[in-house]
Amino acid sequence: xxxxxxxxxxxxxxxxxxxxxxxxxxxxxxxxxxxxxxxxxxxxxxxxxxxxxxxxxxxxxxxxxxxxxxxxxxxxxxxxxxxxxxxxxxxxxxxxxxxxxxxxxxxxxxxxxxxxxxxxxxxxxxxxxxxxxxxxxxxxxxxxxxxxxxxxxxxxxxxxxxxxxxxxxxxxxxxxxxxxxxxxxxxxxxxxxxxxxxxxxxxxxxxxxxxxxxxxxxxxxxxxxxxxxxxxxxxxxxxxxxxxxxxxxxxxxxxxxxxxxxxxxxxxxxxxxxxxxxxxxxxxxxxxxxxxxxxxxxxxxxxxxxxxxxxxxxxxxxxxxxxxxxxxxxxxxxxxxxxxxxxxxxxxxxxxxxxxxxxxxxxxxxxxxxxxxxxxxxxxxxxxxxxxxxxxxxxxxxxxxxxxxxxxxxxxxxxxxxxxxxxxxxxxxxxxxxxxxxxxxxxxxxxxxxxxxxxxxxxxxxxxxxxxxxxxxxxxxxxxxxxxxxxxxxxxxxxxxxxxxxxxxxxxxxxxxxxxxxxxxxxxxxxxxxxxxxxxxxxxxxxxxxxxxxxxxxxxxxxxxxxxxxxxxxxxx
Amino acid sequence: xxxxxxxxxxxxxxxxxxxxxxxxxxxxxxxxxxxxxxxxxxxxxxxxxxxxxxxxxxxxxxxxxxxxxxxxxxxxxxxxxxxxxxxxxxxxxxxxxxxxxxxxxxxxxxxxxxxxxxxxxxxxxxxxxxxxxxxxxxxxxxxxxxxxxxxxxxxxxxxxxxxxxxxxxxxxxxxxxxxxxxxxxxxxxxxxxxxxxxxxxxxxxxxxxxxxxxxxxxxxxxxxxxxxxxxxxxxxxxxxx
Numbered sequence: 001x002x003x004x005x006x007x008x009x010x011x012x013x014x015x016x017x018x019x020x021x022x023x024x025x026x027x028x029x030x031x032x033x034x035x036x037x038x039x040x041x042x043x044x045x046x047x048x049x050x051x052x053x054x055x056x057x058x059x060x061x062x063x064x065x066x067x068x069x070x071x072x073x074x075x076x077x078x079x080x081x082x083x084x085x086x087x088x089x090x091x092x093x094x095x096x097x098x099x100x101x102x103x104x105x106x107x108x109x110x111x112x113x114x115x116x117x118x119x120x121x122x123x124x125x126x127x128x129x130x131x132x133x134x135x136x137x138x139x140x141x142x143x144x145x146x147x148x149x150x151x152x153x154x155x156x157x158x159x160x161x162x163x164x165x166x167x168x169x170x171x172x173x174x175x176x177x178x179x180x181x182x183x184x185x186x187x188x189x190x191x192x193x194x195x196x197x198x199x200x201x202x203x204x205x206x207x208x209x210x211x212x213x214x215x216x217x218x219x220x221x222x223x224x225x226x227x228x229x230x231x232x233x234x235x236x237x238x239x240x241x242x243x244x245x246x247x248x249x250x251x252x253x254x255x256x257x258x259x260x261x262x263x264x265x266x267x268x269x270x271x272x273x274x275x276x277x278x279x280x281x282x283x284x285x286x287x288x289x290x291x292x293x294x295x296x297x298x299x300x301x302x303x304x305x306x307x308x309x310x311x312x313x314x315x316x317x318x319x320x321x322x323x324x325x326x327x328x329x330x331x332x333x334x335x336x337x338x339x340x341x342x343x344x345x346x347x348x349x350x351x352x353x354x355x356x357x358x359x360x361x362x363x364x365x366x367x368x369x370x371x372x373x374x375x376x377x378x379x380x381x382x383x384x385x386x387x388x389x390x391x392x393x394x395x396x397x398x399x400x401x402x403x404x405x406x407x408x409x410x411x412x413x414x415x416x417x418x419x420x421x422x423x424x425x426x427x428x429x430x431x432x433x434x435x436x437x438x439x440x441x442x443x444x445x446x447x448x449x450x451x452x453x454x455x456x457x458x459x460x461x462x463x464x465x466x467x468x469x470x471x472x473x474x475x476x477x478x479x480x481x482x483x484x485x486x487x488x489x490x491x492x493x494x495x496x497x498x499x500x501x502x503x504x505x506x507x508x509x510x511x512x513x514x515x516x517x518x519x520x521x522x523x524x525x526x527x528x529x530x531x532x533x534x535x536x537x538x539x540x541x542x543x544x545x546x547x548x549x550x551x552x553x554x555x556x557x558x559x560x561x562x563x564x565x566x567x568x569x570x571x572x573x
Numbered sequence: 574x575x576x577x578x579x580x581x582x583x584x585x586x587x588x589x590x591x592x593x594x595x596x597x598x599x600x601x602x603x604x605x606x607x608x609x610x611x612x613x614x615x616x617x618x619x620x621x622x623x624x625x626x627x628x629x630x631x632x633x634x635x636x637x638x639x640x641x642x643x644x645x646x647x648x649x650x651x652x653x654x655x656x657x658x659x660x661x662x663x664x665x666x667x668x669x670x671x672x673x674x675x676x677x678x679x680x681x682x683x684x685x686x687x688x689x690x691x692x693x694x695x696x697x698x699x700x701x702x703x704x705x706x707x708x709x710x711x712x713x714x715x716x717x718x719x720x721x722x723x724x725x726x727x728x729x730x731x732x733x734x735x736x737x738x739x740x741x742x743x744x745x746x747x748x749x750x751x752x753x754x755x756x757x758x759x760x761x762x763x764x765x766x767x768x769x770x771x772x773x774x775x776x777x778x779x780x781x782x783x784x785x786x787x788x789x790x791x792x793x794x795x796x797x798x799x800x801x802x803x804x805x806x807x808x809x810x811x812x813x814x
Contacts, residue, residue, distance in 0.1 A: 103694075112714060114709075114712055114716075149692075209628045210628075328650075328651065448613065449614060494623075497623040497673060497674040
């Protein structure tokens with residue numbers, strides 16, 4: 001069994017920053033554990049930008065940009081649920097962070113005079129998104145990977161973490177499946193950082209990578225953490241129809257229009273900012289257009305994205321990868337033709353409760369010893385009920401870096417604890433794998449069919465708009481699918497690269513997260529940001545200007561509650 | 574909906590490879606990855622079919638395989654683009670790499686080569702990103718352009734698999750690593766052009782290339798590693814920046 005000072009689970013930008021910062025804080029033995037090759041982490045799919053008030057490009061009226069304006073925009077978009085201390089820290093550190101990326105070798109797009117270029121993004125009052133064409137996340141993550149290589153960070157690749165080893169409420173390691181050999185593995189650590197990303201894959205129409213299965217939320221929940229605001233799931237306005245694959249917000253940032261079946265550029269009826277309103281506003285407008293019969297396509301459940309007026313040259317310079325993927329997947333040249341799009345499940349505003357240093361918090365807001373988290377699997381409170389575009393790469397980077405420094409300090413002050421819990425976790429995992437592997441399913445069903453059904457349930461019952469009846473039905477359906485999962489087992493008996501076996505563990509995480517999401521959506525009897533209840537169309541600050549919380553109760557069932565939004569800093573909303 | 578006949582090469586560790594057949598009914602706009610997903614879910618001869626995939630839109634580079642003899646990203650290859658309906662679609666692991674199971678190959682040599690060309694930016698002055706830099710390092714769009722898209726490479730490994738020198742187990746670091754090296758040589762922020770040139774002209778470097786141009790022909794991002802390698806061969810110093 002390997003032992004390290006710190007183990008980081010996941011290598012998107014949050015985990016990568018945690019690893020690099022922990023290492024630079026003087027910790028020698030930092031290891032990263034990843035379910036896929038580190039460069040395949042979902043951060044590479046972020047296209048449009050990372051927000052930072054550099055002020056390199058003049059905005060409307062020529063007003064100079066500053067971090068206070070960035071914070072104000074972020075809080076306004078969050079619809080009353082931003083924790084303003086977190087917003088302040090993230091917006092304050094944004095410039096420093098972008099410059100750090102640049103010193104590390106990141107190739108941002110440039111202005112003619114050699115400074116870093118910036119583009120407009122929805123809900124931002126100035127051109128604030130720093131970008132690398134339309135592959136910003138790739139540019140950031142590849143840079144961090146290079147830096148991790150330069151620092152000799154140890155990687156355990158294709159090791160799927162399925163359990164944390166908890167010693168009297170403190171984390172001292174983890175257990176997981178080595179996918180290449182099919183063996184259960186346990187690793188010890190003075191502290192663990194969860195940076196496993198989101199879980200929009202629970203919906204059938206989504207932008208996420210296949211590996212985004214809510215593993216970190218499930219691990220933290222079972223370890224006693226509070227899980228916040230899972231009902232606040234962002235639907236991105238421009239998913240390629242029908243699969244929902246992401247077409248960057250940069251499409252609208254660079255000047256793209258949204259058009260309905262009547263040929264009307266409809267956003268003007270919903271917001272003075274038109275296509276550059278915040279995502280919740282644009283997605284809701286699209287949903288209204290579709291529900292009122294102005295959708296396009298055979299099913300009338302799509303709308304058109306029009307980029308033709310930008311011209312082929314600008315499209316090729318600013319949106320080359322979007323153009324390529326639309327051409328390859330839909331056979332459409334977006335410089336010549338309209339692109340059918342639809343709202344698509346995209347980003348979890350909610351997640352594991354953490355403080356500003358990435359410490360994972362219990363329902364009573366006490367830190368869980370030895371356990372840290374950062375990135376999309378968490379809810380530090382920056383995004384509230386609606387995240388602004390280009391703020392996710394920023395938040396994951398800033399909080400990942402802070403968590404890396406904090407975990408280094410914690411690990412230096414924490415003795416190694418006994419290996420008993422790790423042995424227990426290992427034996428339990430071995431037994432579970434042995435029981436599932438090769439266990440013949442009754443009938444045709446497999447874990448893959450269960451996952452497909454889950455996607456349909458979430459899209460139908462917990463989509464852009466929701467109501468009590470649908471959510472209750474969804475909860476019953478998720479319970480039935482959890483039963484079904486126990487019955488299907490894993491048909492494949494092989495050890496090496498048994499992805500069906502891995503999928504049974506992923507399905508457990510996704511079903512847990514889906515159930516908590518539905519419960520939160522039922523409890524939040526109002527409409528706010530990304531959460532729209534047809535039966536409760538108004539925002540209700542008196543009851544719900546709070547984070548919803550869920551935690552594992554003593555009876556094994558989730559216990560729901562509410563937590564106040566954290567204190568105001570010097571920033572005024 | 575169209576009926577597609579797939580022929581997939583399967584191989585368990587330490588066993589001989591065997592072809593399995595499977596029929597799927599999908600729209601021509603469905604991808605090879607969608608078809609593999611269908612086959613695996615159905616089971617039968619495809620029970621446990623192992624393949625890698627992640628982002629579903631050509632951004633991550635995880636799902637590279639051979640389709641009808643060419644290295645491609647399975648998530649970006651529609652059935653309609655490789656097959657007019659009556660033909661079969663043949664799926665195999667990437668060529669030239671050890672097979673671990675079915676379509677999953679051992680990529681460790683590819684990533685070792687990347688590490689050997691030291692792709693990180695060399696800057697002695699800022700060894701740590703912890704200190705706050707005072708200002709940006711200027712870099713013009715033209716300078717960025719001369720990097721030949723090295724920053725756009727997703728490290729999918731298709732070029733290395735297509736390259737006859739790399740797959741022949743020569744010491745060549747391969748096209749992707751050469752492209753990254755070239756990018757840093759042209760990066761105005763990099764402080765180690767001598768080190769870069771030494772690597773480019775060393776035993777792992779550009780002179781190993783025999784000009785088959787398969788890397789450029791196979792790149793799913795439309796990049797031109799062959800041009801970068803040719804430029805590395807004639808590069809003589811930092812002054813050429």
